[in-house]
Amino acid sequence: xxxxxxxxxxxxxxxxxxxxxxxxxxxxxxxxxxxxxxxxxxxxxxxxxxxxxxxxxxxxxxxxxxxxxxxxxxxxxxxxxxxxxxxxxxxxxxxxxxxxxxxxxxxxxxxxxxxxxxxxxxxxxxxxxxxxxxxxxxxxxxxxxxxxxxxxxxxxxxxxxxxxxxxxxxxxxxxxxxxxxxxxxxxxxxxxxxxxxxxxxxxxxxxxxxxxxxxxxxxxxxxxxxxxxxxxxxxxxxxxxxxxxxxxxxxxxxxxxxxxxxxxxxxxxxxxxxxxxxxxxxxxxxxxxxxxxxxxxxxxxxxxxxxxxxxxxxxxxxxxxxxxxxxxxxxxxxxxxxxxxxxxxxxxxxxxxxxxxxxxxxxxxxxxxxxxxxxxxxxxxxxxxxxxxxxxxxxxxxxxxxxxxxxxxxxxxxxxxxxxxxxx
Numbered sequence: 156x157x158x159x160x161x162x163x164x165x166x167x168x169x170x171x172x173x174x175x176x177x178x179x180x181x182x183x184x185x186x187x188x189x190x191x192x193x194x195x196x197x198x199x200x201x202x203x204x205x206x207x208x209x210x211x212x213x214x215x216x217x218x219x220x221x222x223x224x225x226x227x228x229x230x231x232x233x234x235x236x237x238x239x240x241x242x243x244x245x246x247x248x249x250x251x252x253x254x255x256x257x258x259x260x261x262x263x264x265x266x267x268x269x270x271x272x273x274x275x276x277x278x279x280x281x282x283x284x285x286x287x288x289x290x291x292x293x294x295x296x297x298x299x300x301x302x303x304x305x306x307x308x309x310x311x312x313x314x315x316x317x318x319x320x321x322x323x324x325x326x327x328x329x330x331x332x333x334x335x336x337x338x339x340x341x342x343x344x345x346x347x348x349x350x351x352x353x354x355x356x357x358x359x360x361x362x363x364x365x366x367x368x369x370x371x372x373x374x375x376x377x378x379x380x381x382x383x384x385x386x387x388x389x390x391x392x393x394x395x396x397x398x399x400x401x402x403x404x405x406x407x408x409x410x411x412x413x414x415x416x417x418x419x420x421x422x423x424x425x426x427x428x429x430x431x432x433x434x435x436x437x438x439x440x441x442x443x444x445x446x447x448x449x450x451x452x453x454x455x456x457x458x459x460x461x462x463x464x465x466x467x468x469x470x471x472x473x474x475x476x477x478x479x480x481x482x483x484x485x486x487x488x489x490x491x492x493x494x495x496x497x498x499x500x501x502x503x504x505x506x507x508x509x510x511x512x513x514x515x516x517x518x519x520x521x522x523x524x525x526x527x528x529x530x531x532x533x534x535x536x537x538x539x540x541x542x543x544x545x546x547x548x549x550x551x552x553x554x555x556x557x558x559x560x561x562x563x564x565x566x567x568x569x570x571x572x573x574x575x576x577x578x579x
Contacts (some may be wrong), residue, residue: 168207171570174199177206178215178234180416182259182566186219188230191205193448194249194544209234212238213424213573215259215565235259240304240351240391242561243292245285246363246554247310247334249274249326249395250461252285252476254292255551256300257558259566261374264550278332286341293342293349303349304565305357306571307557308334309366311396316413319360325430328394352575361560364392364416365409370548371509373563377544379507386546387505391418391496391510392552399496401503406433408503421495435529443513450484459513460550471516482520489521493528496506500533500541511546518545 176196181187184195193203210216214236224433233290236259239498244255250272288304296303312324335358335530346356364481368390371377377385386405397419401408409415419438426435439445447466450473454466466505496508502515510518510523522543529541546552566573 161205167185171251171568173202173230173272174206174210174569175204175567177567178210178569181216181235184453186232186234188232190230198411199445209271209573210569211236213569213576215569215572217288220228220278227270228473233427236461238301239563240302240562241296242558243296243306244559244561245306245338246555246557247273247281247285247308248329248458248461248553249311250457252281252288253460253551253554254288255554255558256296257555257562261466261559261562262470263555263558264299265292266554267291268460270462272455272457274327275439278329279325279337282337283336283341284381284420284527286338289342290345293345294576297349302351302576303329303346303356304351305359305561306338306346307359307361307558307560309361309363309553310334311363311394313417314362314413316409319361323431349522350379351572354575357561358563359560360411361417362398362400362413363394364390364398365400365407365413366554366556366560367511367546367548367552368402368509369407369506369557369560369563370552371511372401372405373403373559374555375509375546377507377509379459380542384546385507388507388509389499389505390509390546391492391502392510393419393445393514394550395456396514397442397492399499401499401505402441403503403505407438416500419493423491426457426479437491441488441495446470446488446517449487458550459516467513467516474517474520475539484575485517486521486524488517489524490528492521495533496525497529497532500529500535504535505541506535506539507542507544509546511548511552512550515546526548 180192180195189203193200216233216237219232239259241256241258246253251270258264258265288544313322315322321334323330350356379385387403390400397417399418400417419429419437422435423437424435427439427440428434429436452466453538457465526543530536
């Protein structure tokens with residue numbers, strides 16, 4: 156995310172800062188004329204005009220025609236470039252692979268999902284399949300005549316942000332996997348061909364819950380209860396495992412090495428052993444497998460994308476029909492989940508929780524127990540009860556957040572993108 160755009164810079168990086176100031180103004184507040192941008196940013200009209208010319212030449216901004224609603228002489232309205240760079244998100248999960256391509260404004264322009272259980276499958280084989288999806292996404296962008304700004308990869312595990320290595324993905328059985336090195340080797344040529352000026356593409360790796368939280372921030376449609384956009388919250392996502400992404404003042408909080416948010420491995424009670432090596436983890440008591448088992452649907456758990464007709468769908472159908480065993484199973488999970496979320500809220504003092512992944516379709520029965528636990532355990536609740544919201548992004552939050560993270564980086568630092576283009 157970019158720094159707050161409150162005033163123009165007065166240092167040697169003036170132009171780079173002000174390019175971000177102008178592009179961010181349009182990205183955050185919608186199409187605007189040069190005059191309106193100048194008024195909002197404090198830059199002179201001549202400076203804005205020069206910066207806009209640069210951004211239009213790079214297809215980061217488009218001229219949309221005269222602003223009919225303007226007072227006085229109408230000016231050209233400027234919007235984010237419809238033919239500008241795109242970001243590609245790739246998600247590797249336990250029973251599916253997915254890609255999502257988004258434009259500068261965040262609109263989805265391409266997606267692909269390939270299902271199949273990947274647990275126990277050789278790492279090289281899985282990433283070869285993933286590289287195939289990545290090549291097709293890059294080829295699609297190149298054929299459409301739009302450059303690929305970069306790729307972000309979402310994975311269900313601990314990502315070392317410093318080394319960009321997947322340290323542990325318990326439900327895949329992976330440890331210390333250099334995912335990006337595999338993808339560069341297997342799909343690098345296609346990505347380079349689709350990148351601006353044939354430059355080496357920007358690749359990054361992230362945790363699925365963290366990237367899902369960014370999708371909720373940028374396109375989740377949540378309000379802050381006071382008429383603004385929600386920019387401080389905890390996103391709790393359950394699929395096979397359970398993870399959390401924290402966003403504070405519009406910025407992700409990932410920790411020193413990127414390991415924050417592992418709510419699924421909080422010890423909440425005496426309980427069964429966990430794949431992480433501990434026992435009594437929240438994931439083992441409020442994760443999908445525990446809920447299914449308690450509801451009498453003992454089966455191999457699957458994601459909503461990988462197995463849409465699987466046991467999760469049956470669980471939702473039974474709960475909707477009022478089956479006591481299904482309702483009780485979900486409510487029991489909600490109670491345990493509420494305890495875990497309470498610990499996070501007491502630690503970081505945020506006022507909202509977004510339930511995603513499998514918890515979204517289960518929210519009619521899960522939300523009440525979660526709210527009761529928060530009211531009981533969060534110290535600030537008597538003065539400001541935490542809000543419990545439900546994601547509307549479904550299973551695509553992580554892959555969409557991955558793609559969005561690429562284009563938002565371009566918006567936050569257009570000068571770095573311009574340096575990679577032929578004109579840069």
